[in-house]
Each structure stands twice: as structure tokens, then as C-alpha cells.
Amino acid sequence: xxxxxxxxxxxxxxxQEVIGTFxxxxxxxxxxxxxxxxxxxxxxxxxxxxxxxxxxxxxxxILGAITGKGYDTDHAKGLMQKAxxxxxxxxxxVGKLDVLTSTAFEELMRLDTKVAGLFEELQxxxxxxxxxxxxxxxxxxxxAGSQSLDTAGNRVQIGSTSGQADMTTVxxxxxxxxxxxxxxxxxxxxxxxxxxxxxxRALARAHAKAxxxxxxxxxxxxxxxxxxxIDGTDGSNRLAAHASGASVPFATExxxxxxxxxxxxxxxxxxxxxxxxxxxxxxxxxxxVSPEGYYALMEGxxxxxxxxxxxxxxxLAAKIxxxxxxxxxxxxxxxxVLGGKAxxxxxxxxxDDGTTAAVEYKETSAIVVNRDSFVIPxxxxxxxxxxxxxxxxxxxxxxSQSLGFTGIDKGAQSATESAAVRLTTT
Numbered sequence: 001x002x003x004x005x006x007x008x009x010x011x012x013x014x015x016q017e018v019i020g021t022f023x024x025x026x027x028x029x030x031x032x033x034x035x036x037x038x039x040x041x042x043x044x045x046x047x048x049x050x051x052x053x054x055x056x057x058x059x060x061x062i063l064g065a066i067t068g069k070g071y072d073t074d075h076a077k078g079l080m081q082k083a084x085x086x087x088x089x090x091x092x093x094v095g096k097l098d099v100l101t102s103t104a105f106e107e108l109m110r111l112d113t114k115v116a117g118l119f120e121e122l123q124x125x126x127x128x129x130x131x132x133x134x135x136x137x138x139x140x141x142x143x144a145g146s147q148s149l150d151t152a153g154n155r156v157q158i159g160s161t162s163g164q165a166d167m168t169t170v171x172x173x174x175x176x177x178x179x180x181x182x183x184x185x186x187x188x189x190x191x192x193x194x195x196x197x198x199x200x201r202a203l204a205r206a207h208a209k210a211x212x213x214x215x216x217x218x219x220x221x222x223x224x225x226x227x228x229x230i231d232g233t234d235g236s237n238r239l240a241a242h243a244s245g246a247s248v249p250f251a252t253e254x255x256x257x258x259x260x261x262x263x264x265x266x267x268x269x270x271x272x273x274x275x276x277x278x279x280x281x282x283x284x285x286x287x288x289v290s291p292e293g294y295y296a297l298m299e300g301x302x303x304x305x306x307x308x309x310x311x312x313x314x315x316l317a318a319k320i321x322x323x324x325x326x327x328x329x330x331x332x333x334x335x336x337v338l339g340g341k342a343x344x345x346x347x348x349x350x351x352d353d354g355t356t357a358a359v360e361y362k363e364t365s366a367i368v369v370n371r372d373s374f375v376i377p378x379x380x381x382x383x384x385x386x387x388x389x390x391x392x393x394x395x396x397x398x399x400s401q402s403l404g405f406t407g408i409d410k411g412a413q414s415a416t417e418s419a420a421v422r423l424t425t426t
Contacts, residue, residue: 001033005198006184009182019195032188053079054104059196061101065386066183066192066395069096075193078193102381105204106398110207114322114335115215118286119405120394122172122375129172129377132410148160172377172406173223175214180398185388203399212337215376215405216288216367218249224338227251227288228364228422234338235364235424250374250407250419251367263365265306265327267423272330273366276417277331278370282329287372290338293365297332306332330368338364366423373419378402 004026007018019026026033028213060076067073071080110117122131181202183192192199217233227250229236237247254271268287272279279285289297297306307326322333379402387396411418 001193004195012047019183019191023187023191026191026194027188030188030194033194046407053082054100055200057097058101058104058108059193061097062199062331062397063189063192063196065085066397068386068388073189075196076223099381101384105200105382105384108200108204108260109208109211111213112205115212115288115337116208116335116376117322117378118288118333118371119215119370119374119376122377122406124172124174124187124377124379127174127379127402129174130169131172132408133409170406170408171402172375173221174377174402174404175219175221175224176400176402177207177210177214178398178400179203179210179279180396182392182394182396185393185395191295194302199397203397207401209337211376211403214333214403216335216337218285218405225250225407226405227367227369227420228338239263249422250410251369251422253422253424262299263289263296265297265345268327269366271366271421271423274421275368275370275419276411278373278417278419281367282292284370284372285330285368287327287330287332287366287368288331288335288338289366290364291334291336292330293338296335297325315353350423364422367420368423369420372408373411374405377404377406380426397405 004018004022007021014239057076060071060079063073063075065068067290070076105112181199213232214224214226216226217236218224218231220231224230225247226372228234229249230238230247237249254274322335323331324334325332335418381397382401384397384399386398388394389396407419409419
């Protein structure tokens with residue numbers, strides 16, 4: 001079991017190849033493995049609360065989708081006997097289980113996300129949802145007779161100052177993401193039961209990587225912009241987009257003198273200082289750093305100002321997955337989605353084909369972001385679907401959901417007031 005899980009945890013692991021490699025051993029040991037799994041089950045928590053069985057029923061849902069039996073498999077029936085509060089298989093009961101398993105999948109996904117946990121989720125009812133927002137108001141005027149209503153701009157104008165309380169809107173888009181694998185038709189049902197927890201984690205891990213990548217670099221769709229890119233790659237479409245008025249990443253870029261400069265707590269604090277009002281409250285901010293940036297923070301004199309998680313305590317780390325420490329009260333998150341060290345003269349981020357003379361350093365080392373200024377719109381829950389291919393004699397199993405990343409108060413994207421700042425120091 002340890003060998004199977006290790007193989008599935010490898011990058012770009014192919015589930016079918018792993019099953020094929022260990023199928024003989026799994027079949028020989030399936031009775032022992034099933035006995036081991038049953039011995040770990042506790043029957044002391046029977047009652048009306050099904051939440052503790054979420055992961056178990058998620059596995060049963062995946063198995064039922066593969067076999068075409070739904071919740072009528074022996075595995076699912078055994079779970080139902082354990083959770084005595086659940087006894088029905090009607091449409092209403094199955095609907096409750098689908099909600100339970102969708103929540104369980106989202107929880108598994110959160111264990112592997114590092115960046116997504118920083119932001120609140122917003123439940124939406126369509127793929128594009130208009131959200132009304134009110135910007136920060138200017139100071140009110142003393143005296144009477146100087147106020148007027150600017151109906152075209154939906155705001156009150158006092159004297160010559162416009163926008164005392166601008167009412168604006170942003171559109172939150174939820175994009176479909178999909179992960180899946182194949183299982184051969186001759187794979188024994190008990191063999192599938194044996195590796196169900198690994199299948200669940202593999203599908204959830206694939207979604208977690210996609211969501212973190214979307215938040216940092218966008219998706220390539222015009223309606224979803226990331227913090228450090230818009231088309232799925234680091235630093236994409238930054239400078240030329242500013243000049244042309246096209247879509248730009250959310251984070252303001254902070255250039256560095258050379259690619260050899262080292263990330264330290266002082267540079268992180270300097271980036272925060274350029275956020276204006278968005279950078280005042282350290283508890284509402286977060287630093288997202290690359291692995292190389294994290295190692296630099298831990299080295300020698302650069303550690304000044306950086307407190308590792310052993311000194312911060314476990315409370316903060318429990319709230320946000322991936323917290324490794326803090327800089328002046330702001331949590332630091334390490335994300336391996338961010339790239340490695342840049343080499344002077346080799347990266348170009350001005351949005352063209354790389355032929356212009358203006359060369360910058362593409363790889364993002366750190367981002368400081370105001371967590372309250374962005375949301376993750378979610379449309380419904382997770383769908384787990386299967387399709388049997390007669391020609392290939394195998395079943396396709398896929399997990400899908402709709403998510404996005406939207407800035408609701410991102411500032412002017414200038415060096416004086418921005419809800420996110422990007423550092424290219426390596």
C-alpha cells in the first residue's frame with residue numbers, strides 16, 4: 001500500500017499504470033488489506049451526523065460511478081450500516097450524500113492548496129455574476145448647498161470633489177476545471193475499493209494545483225486574471241498590456257536592479273509599503289514566496305525580521321495551509337507554483353515576443369496581497385462523472401467544478417495604492 005501511494009504521489013503519475021504495476025499484489029493481498037481497513041473503522045460515532053463519513057462516502061460515490069451501481073455497491077451498503085442515521089436510497093437521500101461528498105472533496109483539495117486558502121469563497125448562481133461594490137469615500141463637506149447628485153456616476157458630488165461614495169460593479173466569473181483518469185474494464189471491484197483513498201487524493205490534488213495556478217497566473221481566458229499573469233504563465237502580458245489598455249495582472253510590479261539580488265524581510269516590507277491603505281493592517285495581508293525566496297529568508301543575516309512557524313505557533317498555520325512563518329506580523333506562504341531563480345537578460349515580461357531592448361526578470365519571487373480585496377467565486381459543488389468507452393474497454397472518471405478569481409477592491413494598480421505587489425527579486 002505504501003508503494004502504491006508513493007507511486008501515485010509522483011508528478012504526472014498515471015493511475016492506470018500504477019494499478020497495472022501492482023494489480024497482482026493487490027489481488028493477492030486484497031483480503032488482508034480489507035481486514036486492515038475494517039479494523040481501523042470505529043463504530044462508536046454512530047448517530048445523526050454524517051459529516052464524519054464524508055471521505056468514506058466520497059470513495060463510495062467514485063466506486064459507484066465506475067461500476068454504474070451508484071450507492072448500491074457492497075462498499076456503500078457497508079458504510080450505510082455503519083452510519084445508522086442513513087437508511088434510504090431515494091432521490092432526497094442521494095442528494096444529501098452528493099452534497100456531503102462534494103464538501104469532502106473540497107476539504108481534500110484544501111489540504112493541497114497553498115494560495116487559495118488565503119481568500120474567501122463567494123457562492124454564485126451563474127458563470128458570470130455582477131457584484132456591486134462601494135469604493136473608499138472622500139471626506140464629507142461641512143456646510144449646506146454644496147452637495148449635488150451625480151446620477152450618471154451613481155455618486156454624491158460635494159463641491160468640486162467627485163466620487164464621495166462611488167458605487168461600482170465587478171463581474172465575477174466561474175470557470176470550469178476538470179481532472180480525470182482511466183480504469184480498465186477488467187479491474188476487479190475490490191481492487192478499486194483498496195485504492196479509493198488514493199484516487200480521491202489524486203483527483204483533489206490535481207484540482208488544488210489548477211486553482212493555485214489560476215490565482216497566481218490566470219487561465220488564458222480574458223475573464224480570469226491572476227496576481228502575476230493572465231494567460232497561465234508567470235509575468236505574462238504585464239508592460240505592453242498597461243500601454244495598450246488590455247487586461248493586466250492584479251499585482252503591481254516592483255522591478256529590481258539585478259537578478260542576483262537576494263530576497264529578504266526588508267524587501268518584503270518595502271513592497272508592502274507601496275500598497276498604501278491596502279498594506280496597513282498586517283493581519284489582513286499575506287506574502288506568497290517561491291521556494292528559493294523562502295530559503296533566502298532563512299539564510300544568514302536575511303532572517304532578520306522573518307519569524308519561522310515554530311516561533312509563530314500553530315494557530316495561524318492551522319487556519320491557512322502552507323504557512324511557514326511571518327514577516328512583521330504578516331503570514332508567509334510558500335508556493336512551488338512560483339518559479340525558480342531568474343538569470344539576468346534571459347526573461348522578458350513586457351508582453352511582446354522578447355525582441356525589444358527592455359528586458360526584465362520574469363520569475364516572481366514574492367507577492368504581497370491584501371486578502372480582503374479578492375474573492376474566489378464558486379458555482380455549485382463538485383461533479384464526479386464517468387463514461388465507459390467500448391472501443392477502449394475502460395471507464396473514464398472525471399471530477400469537475402467551477403471556480404474563479406476576482407478582484408473586488410484592487411486599487412489603482414499604481415505604485416502608491418495597490419491591493420497586491422509583485423517582487424521579481426531572486
